[in-house]
Amino acid sequence: xxxxxxxxxxxxxxxxxxxxxxxxxxxxxxxxxxxxxxxxxxxxxxxxxxxxxxxxxxxxxxxxxxxxxxxxxxxxxxxxxxxxxxxxxxxxxxxxxxxxxxxxxxxxxxxxxxxxxxxxxxxxxxxxxxxxxxxxxxxxxxxxxxxxxxxxxxxxxxxxxxxxxxxxxxxxxxxxxxxxxxxxxxxxxxxxxxxxxxxxxxxxxxxxxxxxxxxxxxxxxxxxxxxxxxxxxxxxxxxxxxxxxxxxxxxxxxxxxxxxxxxxxxxxxxxxxxxxxxxxxxxx
Numbered sequence: 001x002x003x004x005x006x007x008x009x010x011x012x013x014x015x016x017x018x019x020x021x022x023x024x025x026x027x028x029x030x031x032x033x034x035x036x037x038x039x040x041x042x043x044x045x046x047x048x049x050x051x052x053x054x055x056x057x058x059x060x061x062x063x064x065x066x067x068x069x070x071x072x073x074x075x076x077x078x079x080x081x082x083x084x085x086x087x088x089x090x091x092x093x094x095x096x097x098x099x100x101x102x103x104x105x106x107x108x109x110x111x112x113x114x115x116x117x118x119x120x121x122x123x124x125x126x127x128x129x130x131x132x133x134x135x136x137x138x139x140x141x142x143x144x145x146x147x148x149x150x151x152x153x154x155x156x157x158x159x160x161x162x163x164x165x166x167x168x169x170x171x172x173x174x175x176x177x178x179x180x181x182x183x184x185x186x187x188x189x190x191x192x193x194x195x196x197x198x199x200x201x202x203x204x205x206x207x208x209x210x211x212x213x214x215x216x217x218x219x220x221x222x223x224x225x226x227x228x229x230x231x232x233x234x235x236x237x238x239x240x241x242x243x244x245x246x247x248x249x250x251x252x253x254x255x256x257x258x259x260x261x262x263x264x265x266x267x268x269x270x271x272x273x274x275x276x277x278x279x280x281x282x283x284x
Contacts, residue, residue, distance in 0.1 A: 122186025
């Protein structure tokens, strides 16, 4: 009897904008795997039942995006270390009959920088703009790679303080008024805030205040070159866009569900860049 096709998903609310089906669909075709990966819109009210019936519906696991990441953390039977530290789950899989929850955002962040800015972790203090869920993954990644001076900057200082307490030694909290001073000796500037996204254009920090060796990265990838990255590039600094984080964070999940560790290739990146361009044209 032939083995049933392997099934995985991404769920959120809304979820139609997700590029994950294109990424995983590309890999399924590339590696000749009999499987599927679909976007499933699930409301917060229906999410617990959706989680409960995953195995019965034949799913090997899937991805979880906004607004379900913290609910998935609470509902998973087991969690990996990254999910525990970040407090959110973006990847689900079955192992020994148990539903596991993991978080691959920190992996995506570090793999993107490793690819495009080798040696970044030894470049000096890191300034992280924003204190939302994405910043937790970035801080976890920075600590994991040995960055021992991490400066969180947020408009609401109390939220930055929460992360300082969560992650402990080497992490400090600051209000936006201190940004210029904090940049003076920073080797890495990371934007995790919504500033720079389409509809929320703005400069989250001034790259002119950074030293010449600094690296600037933005986890926002729509637009691909945010105002922050454009200003940093004009200043002559090394820049890394956020698309690579999206591509690399997808790798561990695909390997768990489909049994092959996929490669992030230039062809895959160009396919998603073209899709981003097509989406941008529909907005104009």
